[in-house]
Amino acid sequence: MQLTEQQILKAYKKMRDIREFEDRLHEENTTGDIAGFIHLYSGEEAIAVGVCENLTDKDYITSTHRGHGHCIAKGCDIDGMMAEIFGKYDGLCHGKGGSMHIADLNKGMLGANGIVGGGPPLAIGAALSAKTLKTGGIALSFTGDGGSNQGLTFEAMNMAVVLKLPVVFVFENNGFAEGTGCDYAVGSKDIAKRAGGFGMPSTKVDGTDFFAVYEVAHKAIEHARTGKGPYVIEATANRFYGHFEGDPGLVLSKEELTEIKKNYDPLVIFRQKVEEQIGKDQLDKIDLESKKAVENAVIKARAASFPDISELLTDVYVSY
Numbered sequence: 669m670q671l672t673e674q675q676i677l678k679a680y681k682k683m684r685d686i687r688e689f690e691d692r693l694h695e696e697n698t699t700g701d702i703a704g705f706i707h708l709y710s711g712e713e714a715i716a717v718g719v720c721e722n723l724t725d726k727d728y729i730t731s732t733h734r735g736h737g738h739c740i741a742k743g744c745d746i747d748g749m750m751a752e753i754f755g756k757y758d759g760l761c762h763g764k765g766g767s768m769h770i771a772d773l774n775k776g777m778l779g780a781n782g783i784v785g786g787g788p789p790l791a792i793g794a795a796l797s798a799k800t801l802k803t804g805g806i807a808l809s810f811t812g813d814g815g816s817n818q819g820l821t822f823e824a825m826n827m828a829v830v831l832k833l834p835v836v837f838v839f840e841n842n843g844f845a846e847g848t849g850c851d852y853a854v855g856s857k858d859i860a861k862r863a864g865g866f867g868m869p870s871t872k873v874d875g876t877d878f879f880a881v882y883e884v885a886h887k888a889i890e891h892a893r894t895g896k897g898p899y900v901i902e903a904t905a906n907r908f909y910g911h912f913e914g915d916p917g918l919v920l921s922k923e924e925l926t927e928i929k930k931n932y933d934p935l936v937i938f939r940q941k942v943e944e945q946i947g948k949d950q951l952d953k954i955d956l957e958s959k960k961a962v963e964n965a966v967i968k969a970r971a972a973s974f975p976d977i978s979e980l981l982t983d984v985y986v987s988y
């Protein structure tokens with residue numbers, strides 16, 4: 669599938685933004701100024717961006733506890749995200765969500781989620797509303813290999829088939845659920861093939877290759893959007909940090925991690941594929957822009973105010 673130069677540059681910028689955002693959070697977290705858990709997505713950028721570049725603002729996504737990449741890929745504002753993670757009122761959820769619960773309904777981002785397997789049921793709800801209201805939109809859930817084993821996920825997949833919903837289930841297989849290997853915990857050994865048991869098509873893809881993900885996602889999203897029902901994608905990649913910030917990440921040896929970073933970095937792979945066509949200078953320029961944007965976001969977030977005590981109960985309950 670041929671992408672225009674503009675599309676390629678946009679995708680690279682998003683992937684670079686995610687990497688810069690997260691590498692910076694890795695440093696900021698050690699200062700003790702961030703409350704709550706942070707789970708980094710570095711190493712999996714090509715999945716979020718490869719998928720979301722096929723979506724529009726009328727499409728919905730649900731995310732996981734490792735949600736920064738999904739938010740940035742879906743178009744959430746970096747300043748708003750950083751302020752949110754620092755717990756500030758200027759944050760996308762006025763500082764009440766933090767890293768694990770960033771949401772931006774204007775962008776169709778229904779929320780990062782502390783409940784493993786919590787995304788698929790929300791996604792089928794969003795898909796049902798899109799189908800009922802005939803918006804032309806679809807819903808898509810990102811779920812980990814660990815989350816693929818959850819009962820909620822199974823129930824959502826079954827219901828999606830029964831109701832023929834416009835929904836895509838993306839399983840991000842980074843090999844581990846905390847410290848439990850996917851090889852051990854996934855009984856069938858193949859997440860994508862499980863889809864057949866529910867009665868829907870699926871494709872497995874190399875999640876370190878943006879272009880491969882983009883192509884598979886394009887097909888899956890088109891399938892859902894044109895009324896053919898749900899679709900499953902399993903995308904394999906690696907995470908470059910421990911399970912959460914503070915976790916020494918001992919599931920892989922230092923040598924294994926070095927090998928992975930050298931050979932399976934989605935940004936390096938992307939560059940190798942497009943450098944001749946796009947030119948190194950344009951990509952270097954994007955690297956610099958992302959660095960500056962993240963630096964600015966941190967300065968603004970640090971300077972912003974915490975929510976006032978009078979805000980304690982606002983945005984907590986919804987009234988219909």
Ligand SMILES: Cc1ncc(C[n+]2csc(CCOP(=O)(O)OP(=O)(O)O)c2C)c(N)n1
Nearest residue numbers: 734782783784812813814815842844845846
């Ligand atoms: C329902 C539920 N069970 C357990 C947990 C604790 N927990 C948080 S992250 C995690 C591992 C999830 O693994 P996976 O879905 O593969 O995502 P990854 O962390 O690899 O991106 C677990 C068990 C939780 N948050 N929610």
